[in-house]
Amino acid sequence: MDKDVVAIGGFVALFVLMVLRVPVGIAMGIVGVGGFGLLTSWKAAFGLLSQSPFSTVTSFNLSVIPMFILMGTFASAAGMSRDLFAASRAWFGHLRGGLAIGTIAACGGFAAISGSAVATAATMTRVALPELRRAGYSPRFSTGVIAAGGTLGIMVPPSVMFVLYSIMTDVDLTKLFISGILPGILGMLMYMGTILVTGADDMPRGERHGWRERFIALKGVLPALTLFLFVIGGMYGGLFTVTEAAGVGAVGALLIGVAQGRLGWQAILECLVAALRTTSAIFMIVIGAYLFGYFLTISQTPQHIIDFLVGLPVGPYGVLALVLAVYFILGALMDELAMILITVPIVFPAMMKLGFDPVWFGVIIVMTCVLGLICPPVGMNVFVVNSLAPDVKLGTIYRGVMPFIVCDLIRLLLLCLFPGIALLLPRLM
Secondary structure: HHHHHHHHHHHHHHHHHHHHOOOHHHHHHHHHHHHHHOOOOHHHHHHHHHHHHHOOOOOOHHHHHHHHHHHHHHHHHHHHHHHHHHHHHHHHHHEEOHHHHHHOOOOOHHHHHHHHHHHHHHHHHHHHHHHHHHHHHHHHHHHHHHHHHHHHHHHOOOOOOHHHHHHHHHOOOOHHEEEHHHHHHHHHHHHHHHHHHHHHHHEOOOOOHHHHHHHHHHHHHHHHHHHHHHHHHHHHHOOOOHHHHHHHHHHHHHHHHHHHHOOOOHHHHHHHHHHHHHHHHHHHHHHHHHHHHHHHHHHHHHHHHOOOHHHHOOOHHHHHHHHHHHHHHHHOOHHHHHHHHHHHHHHHHHHHHHOOOOOHHHHHHHHHHHOOOOOOOHHHHHHHHHHOOOOOHHHHHHHHHHHHHHHHHHHHHHHHHHHHHHHHHHHHH
């Protein structure tokens, strides 16, 4: 059977299955095994199905994912998100729009110890949304701030997206983590600026706290800050590898929670179960992507697309613009993890042939995923906020995130024009 016909049919079947609400990992697995069987033999395809899932989940490289997820789960259960929000409110709450600015600061702080956009959005919805409502913020604006602030979780290290990108491209994960720090800080500052530009004059002021209260509130931030600096500083200074840092971070978050009396045996067990569920969901997508990747390799689809992109008469940045346009469309329609796992093995070699820096391109790819988390019609963070605040309609939340989508587009343009924003810290390592 003609390889090109099977490849095209495979992509069509994949999107049809996703439209029919088949879980992304299972859809990729079905198409991958089916396409591999059509192009080779069904015996080989079923042999692949019996071996690939086990080899994937037992891969040492992937062990970093459950450890960082466990670190974020322990940190959330230990109340670090509440401490971060309390400190932000104490320092910024008295300003007009200050509580919203404090929410962004708390999202950035929690993102630095959770590594998950969805977890950041879910946690901050529980912590910050009641306070924003109580202060008089509109449902549209308050939910939009939280949904957008949650996206910081996949840019600020540790980030699952960077882990998967590193595994697929063999780019140094430590450099990828470090490269996300300045773009993450830039995102926080631009989100705060967006709040001020889009109507802080009409927003309520919160209670003014004295200097003594502010510094007392900062004490609650010290455990989270210490944990982040120890994990990231250890990687930056070469004290331990990324996998070791993940394990140290998980143990550190556990010890902090126990020392503060916030993590008992029951809470620890619940954290382990929650981390297991999240890891299983991610690994299901990864297994499906690997099976789909075998099918793409045997059909030679990546080679055809690479030759096509490199041969376009539009120059490297013209190709980059085309790739980003495709990512915008995909990001609004499908899961970000699946999008990276499917497309990066195809696009990355072409970008390297065109002379782009692999670390910088990783930041750009993750930045497009940030947009996908809040862009309609999917916007995973929007659905997460809506599930925890069902009285606020999806359309209302989407209207709330629109200014932040514009802000992210500007940030992406800045990262493309000034690669040094992402590459400065990795070059100093």
